[in-house]
Amino acid sequence: MNENVKWSFWLILLIILIHDFNCDEDIKQKKANLVKKHLKRLKKEEGGIKLVGGRDEYEGNVEVLHNGQWGSICDDEWDSAEANVVCKQLGYENGTGKPTYSSHFGPARRRYWMDNIYCDGTEDEITKCRFDGWGNNDCDYTEAAGVICTSPDPEIKSKKPEEKIFSKMPSKLSVRLQGGRIETEGRVELKSKMGWSTICGDGWSLLEATIVCKTLSLGYANDAMQTTYFGGDITNTTFYGIKCIGNENTLSECKYEHLKTGECNSLDVATVQCTESMADLVIDHTELIRTAHLEDKQMFYLQCAMEENCLASQAYVIQKENPNWHLETRRLLRFTASIINIGTADFRPFIPKHLWEWHMCHMHYHSMEVFATFDIYNSEGRRVAEGHKASFCLEDNKCLPGVTPKYACANYGEQGISVNCTDIYKYTVDCQWVDISELEPGQYTLKVAVNPEFKVPEITYENNAAVCEFYYTHTQGVIRNCRITRP
Numbered sequence: 074m075n076e077n078v079k080w081s082f083w084l085i086l087l088i089i090l091i092h093d094f095n096c097d098e099d100i101k102q103k104k105a106n107l108v109k110k111h112l113k114r115l116k117k118e119e120g121g122i123k124l125v126g127g128r129d130e131y132e133g134n135v136e137v138l139h140n141g142q143w144g145s146i147c148d149d150e151w152d153s154a155e156a157n158v159v160c161k162q163l164g165y166e167n168g169t170g171k172p173t174y175s176s177h178f179g180p181a182r183r184r185y186w187m188d189n190i191y192c193d194g195t196e197d198e199i200t201k202c203r204f205d206g207w208g209n210n211d212c213d214y215t216e217a218a219g220v221i222c223t224s225p226d227p228e229i230k231s232k233k234p235e236e237k238i239f240s241k242m243p244s245k246l247s248v249r250l251q252g253g254r255i256e257t258e259g260r261v262e263l264k265s266k267m268g269w270s271t272i273c274g275d276g277w278s279l280l281e282a283t284i285v286c287k288t289l290s291l292g293y294a295n296d297a298m299q300t301t302y303f304g305g306d307i308t309n310t311t312f313y314g315i316k317c318i319g320n321e322n323t324l325s326e327c328k329y330e331h332l333k334t335g336e337c338n339s340l341d342v343a344t345v346q347c348t349e350s351m352a353d354l355v356i357d358h359t360e361l362i363r364t365a366h367l368e369d370k371q372m373f374y375l376q377c378a379m380e381e382n383c384l385a386s387q388a389y390v391i392q393k394e395n396p397n398w399h400l401e402t403r404r405l406l407r408f409t410a411s412i413i414n415i416g417t418a419d420f421r422p423f424i425p426k427h428l429w430e431w432h433m434c435h436m437h438y439h440s441m442e443v444f445a446t447f448d449i450y451n452s453e454g455r456r457v458a459e460g461h462k463a464s465f466c467l468e469d470n471k472c473l474p475g476v477t478p479k480y481a482c483a484n485y486g487e488q489g490i491s492v493n494c495t496d497i498y499k500y501t502v503d504c505q506w507v508d509i510s511e512l513e514p515g516q517y518t519l520k521v522a523v524n525p526e527f528k529v530p531e532i533t534y535e536n537n538a539a540v541c542e543f544y545y546t547h548t549q550g551v552i553r554n555c556r557i558t559r560p
């Protein structure tokens with residue numbers, strides 16, 4: 074082979090490689106449209122904000138949505154006035170925001186959308202404050218602005234049930250559904266010594282709705298809505314802040330914040346739709362244990378994964394600081410996640426098909442925001458390896474004998490997991506790992522959870538997480554002694 078031919082060969086190979094990592098414009102546009110629609114549904118429209126990188130939902134670096142793209146906020150001129158507006162916008166009523174500076178919750182992962190923000194305190198949204206104009210900034214990734222929101226409402230301040238101010242539900246409690254088209258649906262009403270009461274919609278979830286259906290012997294909750302669809306708040310008293318874990322036998326075992334005269338803050342009241350059959354996902358922990366291993370992988374091969382936020386934040390720092398970042402390696406704890414549906418109905422994603430998000434690097438649609446989480450905790454219970462939230466495409470990879478697979482992700486196919494079928498994320502799949510590059514060798518806890526936010530109804534969530542011991546030496550990672558529990 075003469076020199077010219079040789080060079081052409083390498084050049085073509087290089088072009089093919091580059092092409093693989095650059096996803097084409099059409100797909101980008103398609104994705105942008107889908108994302109826009111999807112976000113709109115989640116009420117994350119232009120000017121929407123979220124907190125990222127915090128240990129809990131009330132803290133993190135602030136990201137703001139502009140033109141369908143999330144961007145960071147720079148900490149120049151950032152102080153409590155701005156932090157208060159952010160916390161107010163996030164719904165922490167009368168709460169205060171403590172500002173954080175200098176990428177306190179990790180380096181800025183996105184371009185800066187806003188810099189030199191000045192709020193006078195009357196604004197209810199951060200984008201109503203003065204700033205330098207979209208994208209105008211002189212900041213680098215070490216200058217992300219963040220907040221820690223505190224709220225007078227103890228439920229928001231702490232997730233520990235003991236610290237919430239709750240009362241036990243009355244032990245003699247009648248339950249009925251009103252206003253439905255059929256007897257298995259309607260707004261929920263409870264009878265206490267103060268007569269029949271509706272339940273305020275705030276915080277109403279599948280966990281409570283499931284117990285209502287169980288109490289009424291109507292099976293499982295298919296939906297828990299906060300709505301006036303089945304009639305609104307027409308009783309003289311209302312229950313506020315009912316909370317169930319999801320494993321109670323009757324609503325009497327749940328808790329509530331108060332029973333008050335007068336209406337709910339918003340018009341919406343708690344409603345349910347009950348159904349006879351229901352899905353039930355379980356993690357196969359033996360497969361987890363069997364397949365767990367370490368892999369050191371060059372960042373050059375992790376570019377798609379980085380686009381989907383599958384690496385720890387330090388990887389993004391390296392990418393920005395080190396011109397030869399693609400030669401650096403990351404240490405990944407890889408394992409297979411096998412998830413079987415042992416219920417009596419198919420598991421279906423809660424986001425309708427036309428809102429699914431196209432993931433251009435991995436070339437498939439994601440039908441759930443967060444389907445699984447993988448987290449590593451140290452002996453003090455602190456999360457030490459950033460568990461990324463994985464969204465997947467859901468399909469029947471393997472079924473018990475006699476069951477025909479129905480769901481397949483390819484070609485915009487229907488997604489779901491049939492009864493007695495398993496959705497398998499093999500350890501070879503991109504992003505099917507925890508990035509433990511910054512972890513010291515030692516003894517840890519690994520927690521793998523599916524449907525962790527209880528967004529899709531199931532018979533029970535008590536079997537949705539595997540909590541295992543993770544022994545990590547310089548050369549080996551071993552998972553053992555898994556316990557099945559709730560997420």
Ligand SMILES: *[C@@H]1O[C@H](CO)[C@@H](O)[C@H](O)[C@H]1NC(C)=O
Pocket residue numbers: 166167225226
């Ligand atoms: C917030 O403040 C207003 C006015 O000071 C007050 O009426 C309201 O009850 C407060 N809300 C909470 C949740 O503390």
Ligand SMILES: *[C@@H]1O[C@H](CO)[C@@H](O)[C@H](O)[C@H]1NC(C)=O
Pocket residue numbers: 268269307308309
């Ligand atoms: C609400 O209270 C009024 C006055 O006390 C009473 O007449 C009415 O029947 C009550 N309504 C309900 C639904 O209990």
Ligand SMILES: *[C@@H]1O[C@H](CO)[C@@H](O)[C@H](O)[C@H]1NC(C)=O
Pocket residue numbers: 473476492493
């Ligand atoms: C699923 O498997 C269980 C246990 O093997 C069996 O009892 C049940 O009938 C199966 N259900 C379906 C829909 O195949």
Ligand SMILES: [Ca+2]
Pocket residue numbers: 353354355531532533534535536537
């Ligand atoms: Ca389950």
